[in-house]
Amino acid sequence: AxxxxxxxxxxxxxxxxxVLLRCNYSSSVPPYLFWYVQYxxxxxxxxxxxxxxxxxxxxxxxxxxxxxxSETSFHLTKPSAHMSDAAEYFCAVSDEGRRALTFxxxxxxxxxx
Amino acid sequence: DSxxxxxxxxxxxxxxxxxxxxxxxxxxxxxxxxxxxSLDQGLQFLIHYYNGEERAKGNILERFSAQQFPDLHSELNxxxxxxxxxxxxxxxxxVDRGSYNEQFFGPGTRLTVL
Numbered sequence: 001a002x003x004x005x006x007x008x009x010x011x012x013x014x015x016x017x018x019v020l021l022r023c024n025y026s027s028s029v030p031p032y033l034f035w036y037v038q039y040x041x042x043x044x045x046x047x048x049x050x051x052x053x054x055x056x057x058x059x060x061x062x063x064x065x066x067x068x069x070s071e072t073s074f075h076l077t078k079p080s081a082h083m084s085d086a087a088e089y090f091c092a093v094s095d096e097g098r099r100a101l102t103f104x105x106x107x108x109x110x111x112x113x
Numbered sequence: 114d115s116x117x118x119x120x121x122x123x124x125x126x127x128x129x130x131x132x133x134x135x136x137x138x139x140x141x142x143x144x145x146x147x148x149x150x151s152l153d154q155g156l157q158f159l160i161h162y163y164n165g166e167e168r169a170k171g172n173i174l175e176r177f178s179a180q181q182f183p184d185l186h187s188e189l190n191x192x193x194x195x196x197x198x199x200x201x202x203x204x205x206x207x208v209d210r211g212s213y214n215e216q217f218f219g220p221g222t223r224l225t226v227l
Contacts, residue, residue, distance in 0.1 A: 032214075043115065043203060043218040090156060099207070099214045100146055100169055103156040 002027045002093045006104035014112050019078040021107045023065075023091030026072065033074040034092040034101065035065055044090065050074060061085070086111045116140070117206050117219035125225045131192040134222045138185055138206030144168075145187040146207070146216060147179060151200035162187055163209060194226045 007022040025031055032051050036044040048059025055067040065076045074091060088108045092101040116139035126132055138145050147159040158171035162181035181187040191198060201223050205216035
């Protein structure tokens with residue numbers, strides 16, 4: 001069975017500071033990993049995905065994530081936070097056999113001026 | 114705009130009632146996934162259809178059912194509604210060809226059961 005753990009339900013950073021949102025996964029087969037962002041009263045938008053190519057994945061809006069198999073992690077980072085990054089972020093896992101996404105519980109990012 | 118449409122945007126109904134949520138996938142996408150987002154359970158997968166056939170079931174209650182029609186739109190039917198069914202229901206679509214799937218989410222239907 002697959003699972004995703006997101007450490008920290010709330011993260012607060014100052015504008016311009018590094019953003020680090022943590023995600024650890026569990027999967028018995030090679031995983032596909034995703035980060036989605038949800039703005040208030042909106043659907044989910046894909047930020048980036050890992051599908052067994054490069055382990056460092058670059059996404060939209062300056063975000064990137066690194067797949068570390070030894071640590072079963074897929075943490076999301078952005079060098080400099082912007083006010084518009086305030087949203088809820090979800091890490092998700094699927095695989096070749098199970099295409100449906102298993103989501104983590106989400107991390108709400110707050111950006112302070 | 115993801116290209117996935119869902120109707121209605123909001124739905125308010127009473128316990129015991131039945132509702133139908135509709136999803137139109139992006140042009141060319143054969144897969145439709147339904148997810149439920151609630152404060153208690155978070156984001157949970159309900160059911161997956163591919164080109165009209167059910168492919169996988171998640172935590173879908175027996176009171177809930179879905180189908181995908183020949184034009185590839187999908188409907189999620191919720192019956193004998195309970196207060197706990199109040200949630201955001203998302204559908205997502207994907208081409209689902211090749212080694213991975215990228216799912217595009219609709220804006221959701223917010224269901225309130227009173």
